Amino acid sequence: MQAETLALPEHGAPIKGTPRTERTEHHYTHTIHHLKEKVANVADVNTTANYLEGQDDEELRATKSTRQDAAGMRRMGKEQQLVRHFRQLSMTSFVAIATVAWELGIFVISPGLIDGGRSGLIYSTFWNFIGFAPIYLSMAEMASMAPIAGAQYHWVSEFAPESMQKPLSYLTGWTSTIAWQAGNALGIFIVGSLIQTMILVNNEDYPFPNWQGTLLACAAMVVAYIGNVYGSRILPYWQIPVFIIHILAYFAFIIPIWVKAPAATHSQVWNDFSNNGGWSSVGLSIMIGQLSGIGQQVGIDTAAHMSEEVRDAAKTIPRTMLSVYVINMCLIFPAIVTIVYHIPDLDAALEDSTTYPALYVLKQTMSVGWMTALMVVICLINMCSNVVYLAAVTRDLFAFSRDKGLPFSKWLSTVHPTRHIPVNAAKFTCVTAFALALIYIGSPVAFYAITALSTISLLQCYCLSIGCVLWRRITMPSTLPPAEFSLGRWGIPINALAVVYSLWAFFWACWPQQSPTIIRTLHHYLNHSATPIIPSTTTSVSDTLITIIEAVFLVNLILAATCSILMFTVEYLAGSNVDGPQKESPNLLVTIIKVIFCYIVVFAAFGRIADTLGEDNFAILFMVIAEFAVRENLVKELQKQNEDLRAHLQAQADELEVLRAWAQVWGQKAKVEANERSSAFELLVMVVAVVVGFAAAKRTSPRQ
Numbered sequence: 229m230q231a232e233t234l235a236l237p238e239h240g241a242p243i244k245g246t247p248r249t250e251r252t253e254h255h256y257t258h259t260i261h262h263l264k265e266k267v268a269n270v271a272d273v274n275t276t277a278n279y280l281e282g283q284d285d286e287e288l289r290a291t292k293s294t295r296q297d298a299a300g301m302r303r304m305g306k307e308q309q310l311v312r313h314f315r316q317l318s319m320t321s322f323v324a325i326a327t328v329a330w331e332l333g334i335f336v337i338s339p340g341l342i343d344g345g346r347s348g349l350i351y352s353t354f355w356n357f358i359g360f361a362p363i364y365l366s367m368a369e370m371a372s373m374a375p376i377a378g379a380q381y382h383w384v385s386e387f388a389p390e391s392m393q394k395p396l397s398y399l400t401g402w403t404s405t406i407a408w409q410a411g412n413a414l415g416i417f418i419v420g421s422l423i424q425t426m427i428l429v430n431n432e433d434y435p436f437p438n439w440q441g442t443l444l445a446c447a448a449m450v451v452a453y454i455g456n457v458y459g460s461r462i463l464p465y466w467q468i469p470v471f472i473i474h475i476l477a478y479f480a481f482i483i484p485i486w487v488k489a490p491a492a493t494h495s496q497v498w499n500d501f502s503n504n505g506g507w508s509s510v511g512l513s514i515m516i517g518q519l520s521g522i523g524q525q526v527g528i529d530t531a532a533h534m535s536e537e538v539r540d541a542a543k544t545i546p547r548t549m550l551s552v553y554v555i556n557m558c559l560i561f562p563a564i565v566t567i568v569y570h571i572p573d574l575d576a577a578l579e580d581s582t583t584y585p586a587l588y589v590l591k592q593t594m595s596v597g598w599m600t601a602l603m604v605v606i607c608l609i610n611m612c613s614n615v616v617y618l619a620a621v622t623r624d625l626f627a628f629s630r631d632k633g634l635p636f637s638k639w640l641s642t643v644h645p646t647r648h649i650p651v652n653a654a655k656f657t658c659v660t661a662f663a664l665a666l667i668y669i670g671s672p673v674a675f676y677a678i679t680a681l682s683t684i685s686l687l688q689c690y691c692l693s694i695g696c697v698l699w700r701r702i703t704m705p706s707t708l709p710p711a712e713f714s715l716g717r718w719g720i721p722i723n724a725l726a727v728v729y730s731l732w733a734f735f736w737a738c739w740p741q742q743s744p745t746i747i748r749t750l751h752h753y754l755n756h757s758a759t760p761i762i763p764s765t766t767t768s769v770s771d772t773l774i775t776i777i778e779a780v781f782l783v784n785l786i787l788a789a790t791c792s793i794l795m796f797t798v799e800y801l802a803g804s805n806v807d808g809p810q811k812e813s814p815n816l817l818v819t820i821i822k823v824i825f826c827y828i829v830v831f832a833a834f835g836r837i838a839d840t841l842g843e844d845n846f847a848i849l850f851m852v853i854a855e856f857a858v859r860e861n862l863v864k865e866l867q868k869q870n871e872d873l874r875a876h877l878q879a880q881a882d883e884l885e886v887l888r889a890w891a892q893v894w895g896q897k898a899k900v901e902a903n904e905r906s907s908a909f910e911l912l913v914m915v916v917a918v919v920v921g922f923a924a925a926k927r928t929s930p931r932q
Contacts, residue, residue: 294540297375301536303709304376304386306630309643310623312539318464319531319538319548320555321471326530326620328613329556330478330563331606332418333524334586337564339741341578341585343517344510345502346492346568352514353564356521357557359733362726364528364553365715366694368546371532372711375541378627379532380404380689387696387708400692401628407685408621411527412657413445413664414682415614416452417675420444422607425582426600429591432581438672442665448614449661453654455615456622460649463619470612477605478559482566489570489593497569504578505742516739519683524560526686528553530620533627546713619649621657626650684737691730698723 288298292312301308314322340349370383381404385397420441428434456463503513531548535541538548570589571577580588590599629640644651668675700708701719715722 292539297539297541300375300542304374304382306376306536308536309648310377310536311648312537312541313461313464314534314538314544315464316544316547318467319534319544320551321467322464322534322616322619323528323531323548323552324555325467325470325474325609325613326616327527327552327556328474328610329524330481330559331474331609331613333560334481334563334567335418335422335584336523337520337567337585338578338583340517340520341502341504341571341574342741343503343505343507344514345500345504345574346497346571347499347501348514348517349520350497350564350568352518352521353524353561354521356518356525356733357561359729360525360553362722363690363694363730364549366697366723366726367529367532367690368549368713369711369715369719370693370697371529371535371545371549372542372713373709375532375535375538375545376627377533377536377623378631379529379535379624380693381628381633382631383693384696387693387700389699396692396696398633400689401631401633403685404624404689405628405634407682407689408533408624409657409660410664410678410685411682412614412618412621413661413678414676415610415617416445416448416661417441417665417668419448419607419610419614422603422610425584425587426603426607428582429587429596429599429603438669442668445665445668446662448611449658449665451611452614452618453658455612456618457647457649457651457654459615460647463616467616470609473605474609477602477609478563480602480605482563484598485566485570485589485593489589490572491570492568492572496572497565502574515736516741519737519739519741522687522733522737523683524556526683528556529686529690530617533620533623536623536627542712618654618657622650622653625653625657629653684734687730687734687737691727691734694723694726694730698727 288295291308291310293301293308297312298308337349340352344352370387371379374382374386376382378401381397381401384400385393388396420443423444424434424436424441428436501510501514503510505513505516507513507516528549531538531545531552535545538544567586567589570592571585577585577588580591582588587599587603590602593599594602625634626641626643628634629637631637634640640653640656641650642652643649664675664678667678697708698720701723
């Protein structure tokens with residue numbers, strides 16, 4: 229009789245230390261239920277194993293995953309919901325287009341030219357390429373260990389000390405989400421700004437109104453949404469053609485410049501440092517101007533956020549990150565040298581009506597018609613970049629929502645049943661970009677102050693995730709997961725260098741472009757306005773640094789007090805955790821006293837900042853503080869829920885192990901009984917055979 233097959237759910241549970249997932253209580257409850265009903269009918273364990281293997285094969289075919297991909301997702305406790313359309317070449321093209329190394333890099337060189345000059349820009353670009361090497365080597369290894377869409381926040385959760393896993397991963401998740409949302413808003417505005425610049429090139433009387441820039445950016449966002457959602461199935465297939473255009477347009481950009489543009493002298497290019505930011509020394513000015521080089525290097529971890537849509541991700545993602553890192557440098561460094569070599573008058577380039585020195589060089593090289601045609605190609609490539617960048621942003625948002633790190637997580641983490649992409653996350657990202665676009669109408673400075681936080685937020689994520697894997701490698705190296713791409717014995721020094729350089733870049737990214745403009749401390753490095761927000765005055769470096777430190781302290785104080793207000797309110801309204809044991813509700817009077825105290829702290833800190841900045845600039849800073857205020861709220865609630873769930877799951881896991889052990893014993897007993905019955909039957913057959921043989925022999929023998 230054929231044994232009845234067990235209808236077991238897919239195996240796999242979250243490992244200790246990973247963020248909470250939906251494959252938790254549901255998984256264990258149904259597994260125990262099926263075992264209790266079916267274990268008595270088990271007669272052939274191989275039948276169940278064959279069934280599970282067939283079920284896995286069906287899932288692999290549906291999601292285009294390899295067995296290694298499936299094993300990695302099970303180890304991390306995640307369900308494969310997305311389809312792995314991408315391969316090595318398409319993923320490399322995807323990341324190269326998302327980062328648009330030269331198409332974007334040539335438009336963000338103004339800070340480097342202002343602080344450092346031609347030579348400072350070239351050297352800082354080169355040393356940042358060298359400095360980011362250990363950062364991307366470290367992240368490539370972590371992506372090989374845990375190829376997952378959450379990337380940095382998941383790596384922090386997996387490798388951080390157990391006592392710090394939850395708060396650090398929550399902080400990293402919020403920081404990463406803010407960084408990618410801000411970067412997306414900035415990307416669409418670059419397209420809008422380029423379109424307005426094309427109009428300005430052809431019509432010098434064009435007034436460049438802010439509201440038109442907002443409308444153009446919103447239109448670019450709609451195009452990105454349509455291409456990302458309705459064109460999701462063909463997304464991997466047009467990456468390679470666009471990548472080829474990306475390379476061909478590069479040569480169409482640099483070759484005419486070398487042929488026709490007036491050139492600077494070798495001494496001006498390689499030995500001419502300048503200090504147009506009003507700093508106390510040229511050396512300090514060069515350090516501050518390296519923000520251009522830093523901004524050109526971040527973002528290659530786009531590949532890591534697409535891990536769940538890449539076939540054989542543990543091998544493909546590290547190769548993609550490192551290959552794009554090299555390709556981008558091979559494109560951006562010659563482009564920077566080309567531009568710098570053809571700026572004979574630096575002041576004229578910085579004061580050009582387009583506000584982009586690269587376009588000043590093109591004006592000296594070609595006619596308005598050819599320049600417009602080239603800008604159209606660059607703008608189209610940037611629009612394609614917005615489409616693929618939106619894909620990475622939505623995957624990051626989807627992953628953090630899947631782990632219940634955001635409000636409305638269930639809605640944000642929903643995957644479309646036929647398109648197999650997180651459509652709701654894409655909708656939310658578009659709405660966020662539209663909201664930021666409205667800020668640009670009133671204050672471009674405030675908009676760039678918020679969106680330029682993308683760079684510094686990503687650097688914070690890099691530092692935290694690599695620091696955690698370094699701690700794990702030093703204290704418990706045997707617990708590191710296996711990796712297709714491993715740093716081996718060089719892991720500790722490379723991770724250490726990565727942490728040091730990410731901190732170095734993080735520090736200099738906080739400095740203002742001009743001394744002592746405090747608002748510029750909030751990183752709007754893409755604001756090319758010729759008019760400073762605060763009139764430049766002579767201030768010592770120590771005074772500026774003290775002011776920066778004080779501002780950072782006050783912002784964090786406001787953040788802590790605001791989070792405390794939210795937490796006290798949530799604790800009182802929630803009363804008790806419905807999933808855990810009932811607890812007594814917090815006292816209303818105590819809650820009110822706590823909230824009032826926190827409000828006093830907030831208003832005192834705001835008052836001090838207002839005194840420091842003055843009334844004209846305080847409103848701008850107030851808008852920027854909102855970015856910081858969201859990254860740590862609800863931490864305590866998430867920690868409590870995770871602890872209760874982990875205890876509940878552990879109890880069910882123990883029960884499951886007992887049932888499995890009982891099933892194994894029962895199976896062995898059934899096998900022994902079957903063997904005994906078989907032995908008795910064989911003995912009976914032998915007895916019958918002997919009797920029959922004896923009777924036959926007696927019958928055939930001669931009679932006496």
